[in-house]
Structures are given as structure tokens and as C-alpha cells.
Amino acid sequence: MMETEKTPSIEPMDTDSPAPTRGSLLTLMSRPSRFGNDSGALPIGEFEPIAKSSGVTTADLPDSALSQSKILVVGAGGLGCEILKDLAMSGMPNVHVIDLDSIDVTNLNRQFLFRQKDVGSSKAKVAAEFINKRCPWMNVVAHHGKIQDKDPSFYKSFNVIVSGLDNVEARRWLNATVCGLVDIDEDGDPDPSTIIPIIDGGTEGFSGQARVILPRITSCFECSLEAFPPQRSFPLCTIAETPRRPEHCIAYAFILEWPKQFPEKKLDKDSPDDMKWVYEKALERAKKYNIEGVTYMHTMGVVKTIIPAVASTNAIVSAACVGEAVKILTFCSQTLNTYMMYMGSEGVYSHTFVYEKKHDCAVCSTETHKIEMSKEATLNELIQILREGDLRLGAPSMTTSNKTLYMQKPPALEKATRKNLDKPVSSLIDTDEEIVVTDPILQSINLSLAISFQ
Amino acid sequence: MATNDKYDRQLRLWGAKGQRALGDTCVVLIGGTAAGTETLKNLVLPGIGSFCVIDDVLVSKEDVASNFFVTSTCQEEPTIGKKARAQVACENLQELNPDVLGAFQNVPKLQDIKDWKEILYKETNSRQKLLVIASDLDPLVLETLSAQCSSLQLPLVMVQSYGLMGCVKLQLSGKVPLLDPKPANAPPDLRLKKSFPALDEFVQSIGDLSKLESHEHGHVPYPIVLRKAIEAWRASHGGQDPKTFPEKNEFKDSIKNMSRDIHKEVNFEEAIQHAYLAYTEREVFLPEDLVGGDDSSMLAKLFQALDTFREKHDGRLPLNGAIPDMTASTNHYVKLQSIYKTQAEQDLQEMKDLCQDLPEDAIQSFCANVFSVTQMSTRSLVEELTSQPDEETMDDLKMSLMDPYEVEAHTPLLWYLGLRACHAFFKKQGRYPGMKDDESWEADAPLLEEEYKAVALHYGLADEGLVKSNQGDICHELTRYANAELHNVASVVGGVASQEAVKIITGQYIPLNNTYLFNGIVGVGGLYKF
Ligand SMILES: [Zn+2]
Numbered sequence: 001m002m003e004t005e006k007t008p009s010i011e012p013m014d015t016d017s018p019a020p021t022r023g024s025l026l027t028l029m030s031r032p033s034r035f036g037n038d039s040g041a042l043p044i045g046e047f048e049p050i051a052k053s054s055g056v057t058t059a060d061l062p063d064s065a066l067s068q069s070k071i072l073v074v075g076a077g078g079l080g081c082e083i084l085k086d087l088a089m090s091g092m093p094n095v096h097v098i099d100l101d102s103i104d105v106t107n108l109n110r111q112f113l114f115r116q117k118d119v120g121s122s123k124a125k126v127a128a129e130f131i132n133k134r135c136p137w138m139n140v141v142a143h144h145g146k147i148q149d150k151d152p153s154f155y156k157s158f159n160v161i162v163s164g165l166d167n168v169e170a171r172r173w174l175n176a177t178v179c180g181l182v183d184i185d186e187d188g189d190p191d192p193s194t195i196i197p198i199i200d201g202g203t204e205g206f207s208g209q210a211r212v213i214l215p216r217i218t219s220c221f222e223c224s225l226e227a228f229p230p231q232r233s234f235p236l237c238t239i240a241e242t243p244r245r246p247e248h249c250i251a252y253a254f255i256l257e258w259p260k261q262f263p264e265k266k267l268d269k270d271s272p273d274d275m276k277w278v279y280e281k282a283l284e285r286a287k288k289y290n291i292e293g294v295t296y297m298h299t300m301g302v303v304k305t306i307i308p309a310v311a312s313t314n315a316i317v318s319a320a321c322v323g324e325a326v327k328i329l330t331f332c333s334q335t336l337n338t339y340m341m342y343m344g345s346e347g348v349y350s351h352t353f354v355y356e357k358k359h360d361c362a363v364c365s366t367e368t369h370k371i372e373m374s375k376e377a378t379l380n381e382l383i384q385i386l387r388e389g390d391l392r393l394g395a396p397s398m399t400t401s402n403k404t405l406y407m408q409k410p411p412a413l414e415k416a417t418r419k420n421l422d423k424p425v426s427s428l429i430d431t432d433e434e435i436v437v438t439d440p441i442l443q444s445i446n447l448s449l450a451i452s453f454q
Numbered sequence: 455m456a457t458n459d460k461y462d463r464q465l466r467l468w469g470a471k472g473q474r475a476l477g478d479t480c481v482v483l484i485g486g487t488a489a490g491t492e493t494l495k496n497l498v499l500p501g502i503g504s505f506c507v508i509d510d511v512l513v514s515k516e517d518v519a520s521n522f523f524v525t526s527t528c529q530e531e532p533t534i535g536k537k538a539r540a541q542v543a544c545e546n547l548q549e550l551n552p553d554v555l556g557a558f559q560n561v562p563k564l565q566d567i568k569d570w571k572e573i574l575y576k577e578t579n580s581r582q583k584l585l586v587i588a589s590d591l592d593p594l595v596l597e598t599l600s601a602q603c604s605s606l607q608l609p610l611v612m613v614q615s616y617g618l619m620g621c622v623k624l625q626l627s628g629k630v631p632l633l634d635p636k637p638a639n640a641p642p643d644l645r646l647k648k649s650f651p652a653l654d655e656f657v658q659s660i661g662d663l664s665k666l667e668s669h670e671h672g673h674v675p676y677p678i679v680l681r682k683a684i685e686a687w688r689a690s691h692g693g694q695d696p697k698t699f700p701e702k703n704e705f706k707d708s709i710k711n712m713s714r715d716i717h718k719e720v721n722f723e724e725a726i727q728h729a730y731l732a733y734t735e736r737e738v739f740l741p742e743d744l745v746g747g748d749d750s751s752m753l754a755k756l757f758q759a760l761d762t763f764r765e766k767h768d769g770r771l772p773l774n775g776a777i778p779d780m781t782a783s784t785n786h787y788v789k790l791q792s793i794y795k796t797q798a799e800q801d802l803q804e805m806k807d808l809c810q811d812l813p814e815d816a817i818q819s820f821c822a823n824v825f826s827v828t829q830m831s832t833r834s835l836v837e838e839l840t841s842q843p844d845e846e847t848m849d850d851l852k853m854s855l856m857d858p859y860e861v862e863a864h865t866p867l868l869w870y871l872g873l874r875a876c877h878a879f880f881k882k883q884g885r886y887p888g889m890k891d892d893e894s895w896e897a898d899a900p901l902l903e904e905e906y907k908a909v910a911l912h913y914g915l916a917d918e919g920l921v922k923s924n925q926g927d928i929c930h931e932l933t934r935y936a937n938a939e940l941h942n943v944a945s946v947v948g949g950v951a952s953q954e955a956v957k958i959i960t961g962q963y964i965p966l967n968n969t970y971l972f973n974g975i976v977g978v979g980g981l982y983k984f
Binding site: 020021022023024025027028031032033034035040041082085086088089090091105106107108109110112116134205206210242243244245289290291292297300301306307308309310311312313314315316317318319320322323324326333334335336337340342344345346347348349350352 | 458459460461462463464465466467488492495496499500501514516519520521522525550551552617618635636637638673779780782783784787788791859860861863886888889895927930931934935936937938939940941942943944945946948949950952953954956957963964965966967970974975976977978979980981
């Protein structure tokens with residue numbers, strides 16, 4: 001991993017260039033506006049035009065907010081490639097990019113920093129190399145790995161985070177981590193210098209959305225969790241007994257047949273051999289039931305829950321996100337408040353609205369979460385509620401002010417607290433005693449529960 | 455990787471048919487600015503057949519700073535002030551996708567082109583369809599191009615980035631049929647009211663539901679449940695369907711009563727949810743100008759055939775043939791599926807016999823989407839600028855100002871008028887407002903405001919309070935921009951423009967009708983038909 005910081009240096013440009021026929025980002029930054037950031041509904045800072053300059057890009061200005069700031073790009077996929085390009089073209093040289101994935105051939109229709117020869121290589125590394133080569137003023141540092149493997153101090157070092165993730169769990173983790181970085185003073189107010197804006201984009205087909213999250217100030221990703229419902233799966237009885245659609249046969253093959261045939265081996269969704277096996281089994285079952293429509297392409301779609309993706313939508317959403325980053329850093333115009341969506345399949349529908357904070361958000365609110373349960377309900381049942389209810393936690397651990405109810409880790413502590421799982425919660429805590437929940441999904445955030453027994 | 459097809463993720467949107475259409479298209483880009491190269495990037499990646507970039511300037515250092523596809527070196531040679539922007543853009547775009555053929559034309563001066571036909575067709579072959587993209591062209595060039603695309607019947611996508619404002623405008627080639635609009639929430643096409651014999655027979659063959667054993671009872675497909683329920687209703691209501699709101703509720707209750715346990719029998723729950731399908735039949739209104747007149751367009755012929763079909767089948771229309779998933783036993787579902795499919799195939803054959811000279815693809819799409827097929831046309835930019843909008847359009851524009859955005863000054867229409875005013879300013883001054891050296895740039899703002907007032911008058915909006923109270927601030931802000939190229943705005947509108955291009959080329963989904971304005975101050979967008 002290359003971790004060297006370099007101050008942006010620009011090779012002197014050829015001076016044979018004709019006189020400019022139109023303005024640039026520098027023109028905007030050097031002229032006062034009646035629409036400066038402080039005049040907007042989500043004011044972050046006061047716009048002060050910079051001195052007139054002979055530079056061409058903001059990277060030419062060593063003191064500008066854009067050349068000074070450090071940006072993290074999360075994800076180097078369809079959105080990430082666009083975001084990196086947009087940052088380069090906005091004169092923001094100090095960029096880190098993190099992604100776990102390797103390049104697949106199906107990325108090439110939109111992830112335009114990759115070529116056929118790059119298939120199999122790290123997305124983050126190839127994307128960073130491409131940008132650094134194409135735009136010599138850029139210094140993109142690649143991190144090939146999981147976002148969860150970086151500790152909070154890594155995230156703390158950035159001025160803005162632009163995220164182009166394709167899954168809800170990673171976005172929740174990032175959101176909770178960055179919200180957890182905010183220092184709250186004694187009055188309960190956040191310390192502005194510890195707030196790192198997250199600009200989050202997402203797309204599906206011809207639709208997409210961009211949003212600005214100012215942790216603890218605006219709504220956060222967790223506040224809007226219900227807008228991202230968990231994936232619906234087919235009822236097991238349909239798959240096993242009354243298959244009707246090709247998807248049911250495919251689900252039968254990979255959910256029921258695969259583990260039976262290969263109890264030791266996890267299905268590799270990227271292996272053509274494994275996928276062919278699933279396809280053939282599905283086809284066999286479909287024939288048996290006279291069901292039409294099992295194809296290899298459809299099999300992949302069902303097994304990998306493939307979301308259709310095109311270059312154009314990624315371009316819209318990414319540029320909207322980086323546009324917000326530019327405004328947040330320079331104050332040269334107002335800030336998106338807070339959520340923009342774009343739908344392009346039936347004409348164009350585009351809508352912007354304030355996504356309200358959820359008053360008892362598990363991540364960005366300090367309010368106690370209230371849960372009702374029966375006097376007999378066990379700790380295990382409470383864990384089920386936390387996992388399957390609207391909180392959608394992963395592996396909750398629970399303590400009270402004076403005792404440990406259940407810990408998922410380390411193994412010794414898990415073993416020691418396991419006996420509590422079958423006990424009624426009402427027997428474990430005092431009346432009105434709050435339970436503090438921690439969970440990998442919530443990161444450093446502690447969630448307070450108030451249980452009322454009926 | 456489990457597939458070798460790099461187009462897999464987009465084929466799931468527009469299918470092999472759409473992909474073929476892309477491959478048969480040549481996209482001509484005029485103006486190699488960031489908005490234009492971004493639009494083209496999003497078309498080269500998914501695999502259009504070929505493209506041609508037409509431009510009249512050399513690469514500048516400003517281009518290199520804000521246009522990803524205009525680089526300071528090209529094939530190891532410096533470009534700034536030396537190489538044509540058209541050539542550099544072409545080479546960098548071509549490199550994105552080896553399946554796509556790239557070409558460029560560096561012309562002396564776009565403004566001097568009086569006849570576009572030869573230039574537009576120069577790099578295409580006879581099999582190809584043409585789509586033209588105009589990027590950030592100055593008003594004189596753009597108006598000539600708009601008029602000529604209109605008479606050449608070529609679709610034109612106009613894209614513009616202007617400071618924090620972006621605009622995409624479509625000018626379609628005449629009346630364009632939309633045979634595959636893919637509406638998001640179309641009800642299932644089950645024809646329970648205007649039925650057909652094979653379905654009637656199947657309903658009969660199921661017999662009395664109350665005699666079925668319990669597993670079977672819970673797996674009767676809901677269309678059958680609805681048919682049984684409506685037959686019972688008609689028998690006890692003098693052959694009438696439920697009409698009033700209380701009657702419709704009563705009908706739902708009757709379905710509930712047929713169930714043995716509504717909490718367990720999902721098929722009955724589905725039947726209640728779709729109860730309206732038992733007594734309503736969707737209608738198609740044949741557009742009068744298409745059926746009655748002497749229109750010989752493809753869509754007119756299709757509608758005429760539909761008229762004949764409908765008369766012959768006692769008001770029934772060709773069937774789509776696809777049914778949604780529903781709770782059912784495998785046997786019943788597969789049987790039902792084949793009944794609908796067989797009928798749809800028969801209907802399609804009949805329609806093919808009725809319009810033998812039309813392409814099979816079109817007839818198939820028409821039959822599959824008979825309830826949502828429509829056509830679209832736009833006014834050309836030249837028409838928009840030279841004649842005032844008709845009364846209906848003017849009313850729509852006024853309406854959109856009655857419902858302003860949260861902050862009135864953000865309302866995109868107000869900024870659209872501003873962009874038109876900047877074009878008017880250019881026509882008089884030969885430059886955009888705010889281009890003077892930095893101390894005196896603000897002096898252009900009042901001049902621009904005069905143009906703004908004239909533009910507002912043209913669109914019938916001069917007396918609107920919202921216009922009057924904001925025009926000063928808007929003109930000041932637009933003067934501040936000096937037509938700045940901001941990459942992010944260019945990339946947003948480039949994304950929008952390429953989505954629209956894909957919709958036009960593939961003939962799928964519904965294109966924008968006809969102008970989108972992106973206000974990058976706060977990221978709001980507006981749609982207007984001019
Ligand atoms: Zn929250």
C-alpha cells in the first residue's frame with residue numbers, strides 16, 4: 001500500500017493555449033454570490049471569494065480548500081470510478097479509495113477505469129493508478145480491503161467521505177463509524193470540528209439517489225433504514241413443494257440441493273463450474289414441473305441477486321455527490337438538503353426533500369429505545385426482536401449498569417453469559433433498569449433500551 | 455467470473471433487442487465539451503455501433519482541467535494549443551470500448567456550416583441509424599442544427615452545462631411510437647371480464663371450490679377464485695357486476711367468506727387484493743387522428759389493425775400472455791400460464807396477418823403492451839424560440855410556478871429562462887455575460903436582466919410574481935458563472951442525456967418530454983414541456 005502524502009504539484013502547462021472562452025470552477029470561487037452556502041437551508045460555512053488567480057484548476061492553488069482537503073472514496077465500482085474522475089476534474093488531489101473487490105468482466109460496461117486486461121485485479125488499485133496517470137495532479141492512494149478492517153482513526157483523517165457502496169450492511173457500518181467519531185459536549189451538542197460529512201450515492205437501473213449526511217446534524221443512513229427493506233426471499237414451502245416460476249427452481253437448486261450435495265463446500269457465486277451446476281439442477285427441476293424460463297443468465301440473476309446497472313445513472317448520482325463535496329468544502333454555493341432522487345425510466349422524475357431525523361435512531365440519537373415484551377419473554381427472544389425488528393441488528397451484546405447479560409465475544413465471555421439466554425429478561429434486570437446494547441453494526445455507538453413488561 | 459458477457463448488467467434492462475439497436479446506431483457529437491464527452495462516454499461503454507466527434511477548436515488548458523476525455527498529451531504528444539479537441543476526445547473515448555468505432559471531424563468553424571447533412575452522415579453507413587448530440591453549442595450554431603435535424607428527421611439531444619446549471623432538451627424526429635414503455639406499476643393482464651374460451655373452460659373444469667380438499671383449496675390460483683366469486687355475485691345480483699363502493703366492498707367480503715381461513719389461504723388474500731380485476735376491463739382509446747385519418751405511419755397501421763381485431767373479437771384486445779407469480783399449485787399455475795400464452799400467440803398471429811407489411815418486432819411489442827403503447831412528439835428548439843408556446847403549454851408553465859420549490863428562487867423554470875436569456879445575450883454581444891475581466895463582470899448583470907424580461911414575455915411568464923421577484927438575483931448569479939464549465943454539472947447532464955439517448959435508440963421506456971433543468975445550487979431538477 002502506498003501511504004505517501006505528496007503536496008500537489010502541477011507541471012507548468014503549455015502557454016500556447018487560446019484565451020479562455022468560458023469560465024471555470026475558479027471563476028465561481030473568485031466571485032461573490034447571492035447563493036453562497038450560508039444563505040441556504042443547510043448552512044455549513046460562509047462563502048468568501050478567493051483572490052483572483054491565474055490558475056486553471058483549483059489544484060493550482062496550494063491554499064484552496066479543495067487542494068488542501070483529504071477525501072475518502074468508499075467503493076471503486078460503478079459509482080467509485082465516476083467519483084474519482086469527478087474529484088480529479090474538480091481539482092481535489094488528495095484522495096484515498098477503498099474497495100475489497102476485484103474486477104469482473106461484467107463491470108466493464110460502466111466501470112470505465114478498467115479494461116479487459118485488468119479483470120481479476122484489485123479495483124481500488126487499478127482505479128487509483130488510472131487516475132494518477134491520466135491526471136498528473138492527482139494523488140490517489142488505494143486500499144484493497146474491507147472497510148471494516150480500518151480503525152476509526154483512519155476515517156477520522158478525512159475532511160469528506162464520498163460513498164458509492166452497493167449494499168446496505170456496509171453503508172450502515174460506515175455511517176455508524178463516522179457518526180461515532182462526533183464528539184458530544186456536556187450540553188449534548190456536537191463539536192463541529194469532529195463532524196465528517198458523508199455524501200452517499202446509490203443506483204439501480206435508471207434510478208438513483210444522492211444524499212448529504214452531516215452526522216448528528218442531519219438524518220443519517222440508519223434513520224432511513226426502513227427505506228431499504230431487507231431482501232425478500234421465496235417462502236421455503238414454495239421452493240420445496242409448489243414451484244411455479246423459474247426463480248423457484250433456481251432457489252431450490254442453490255438453497256436446498258447445493259448444501260445436500262456439497263455439505264463441506266460453500267457455493268462460489270463467481271465460479272462458472274458452481275453456477276453451471278446450479279443451473280443444470282434448476283433446469284432439471286423445471287423440466288420435472290413443466291416450468292419454462294430457466295436460463296443461465298436468469299440463474300445468475302437469482303443467485304447473485306444482480307441489480308441492473310448502467311453507466312449513465314452512475315454518472316448522474318456520482319457527479320451530484322461530488323458537486324455537493326465541492327460546495328461543502330468551498331461554500332461557493334448551497335448544500336443539498338438532504339436527499340435527491342432521480343428516476344429515469346418513465347420520462348424523468350427528480351425530487352429533492354429533507355429526510356427527517358428519526359427521533360430514536362439507533363445511531364444518531366441519544367434517545368432511549370422502547371421495547372414492549374411479556375414478563376416471560378427470554379433474553380434470547382429479546383435478541384430475536386433486536387435482530388428481526390426494525391432495528392435490524394446483527395449480533396447484539398447486552399449489559400446493564402452493573403452486570404453483563406450476554407456478550408457475543410470473546411468466546412470465554414460468551415460461554416459464561418450463555419446461561420442467561422433462556423432466562424426471562426424480567427428476572428435479569430430491575431424495574432426501569434436500562435439495557436445497553438452494542439453491536440458490530442452500530443460500531444462504537446451504544447444503544448439504550450427501556451423494556452416495559454406487560 | 456461466471457459470465458463472459460460484459461454487457462450482462464444492462465441486458466437485464468433492455469435485453470438483446472435493445473442491445474442490437476445500440477449496435478446499429480451511430481452517435482454524432484457536435485462540440486467536444488465535458489457535457490458532450492460525458493454523454494458519449496455513457497454511450498460508448500454500453501456499446502453503440504460507432505460515433506463521430508465534430509468540433510472546431512484546439513485543446514485548451516481549461517479543457518484538460520474539466521474534461522476527462524481531453525488530455526494534455528495524446529499518444530505521447532502534447533495537445534494544448536496543438537491538437538484538435540475533436541481528435542483527442544475521439545481517441546480517448548474510443549479507447550473505452552474496443553467494440554465501438556470512433557471517428558472525428560475537425561471543421562474550420564461550426565458557425566460557418568450552413569448545410570449539416572453531408573457532415574452528419576459522413577462517418578455513417580447506410581445500415582446505421584443516426585442520433586445527434588449537441589453539446590454547449592453557441593445559439594447560432596444550435597439553431598441552425600435544430601432546424602436541419604428537424605427537416606432531416608434526425609433525433610437531437612441538446613445538452614448544456616452553464617456554471618451550476620445544466621440542461622437537457624430532446625427534439626424527436628417527428629411522431630415517435632413508444633411501443634415498449636415498460637410502465638412500473640401496470641396491473642396484470644388477466645382478462646377476467648372479457649374472457650376467452652380456453653380460460654372459460656379451465657374455470658369450469660375446476661368445479662365447485664367448496665368441494666376441494668384443504669390443500670387444493672388454498673392453492674387455487676386467484677384469477678380462478680375471482681371468476682368463481684364474480685359468477686356467484688352475478689347469479690345473485692341479476693347478472694350485474696358490483697358497481698357502487700359498498701357493492702365492491704361486499705364483493706370483497708364474499709371472497710373472504712369463500713375462504714376457509716383468510717389468514718392461512720394466501721390465494722384468497724391475493725384475490726381480495728385484485729378483486730377489481732373481476733369486474734373491470736382496461737380500455738384502449740384509439741387515437742382518432744391515427745385511426746380515422748389518412749395517416750400511414752406504422753403506429754396508425756397498428757391501431758387500425760387493432761380496431762379490426764377488436765371488432766372481430768367482440769371488444770377483446772390481443773392478450774399479453776404473461777401472468778404474474780401467485781400462490782398456486784404447480785399444476786394449476788403451469789396450466790394457467792400455458793392457456794394465456796397460447797391465446798397470446800394466436801392473437802399475435804392474427805395481428806400479424808392484419809398488418810403484413812410491418813416488422814414482426816413492432817407487432818410483437820405492440821401486442822405485448824397494447825394498454826400502454828403511445829406516441830410522443832416534441833417541438834423543435836427553433837419552433838420554441840420563434841413562436842410562443844400554445845395556450846396549454848403556457849398554462850402548464852404557469853402552473854409549475856404556482857407550486858414553487860421549497861425555496862422559490864430554486865425553481866428550475868426560473869433558471870431555464872435565465873439560460874435562454876444568456877443565449878439571447880450572446881446573440882447580441884458575441885459572448886456570454888460575465889466574460890469581461892474580473893473587476894467589471896457584474897456590469898453585465900443588468901443587461902442580462904433585460905434579456906430575461908424579454909424571454910419571460912415570450913413564454914407568457916412576464917407577469918408572474920415569482921419571475922419578477924427573482925430575476926435580479928438569477929441574472930447576477932448567471933453572470934457570475936461566465937458560462938463556466940463545471941465538470942460535475944457536465945457529468946450530471948451528460949448522464950441524463952445518455953439515458954435519454956438510450957431510450958430513443960432502443961425504443962424502450964419513455965423519453966423525457968422534453969426539457970430537464972438541473973439546478974446545481976441545491977441539486978433540484980425540473981421537467982418542462984416547451
Ligand atoms: Zn440516524
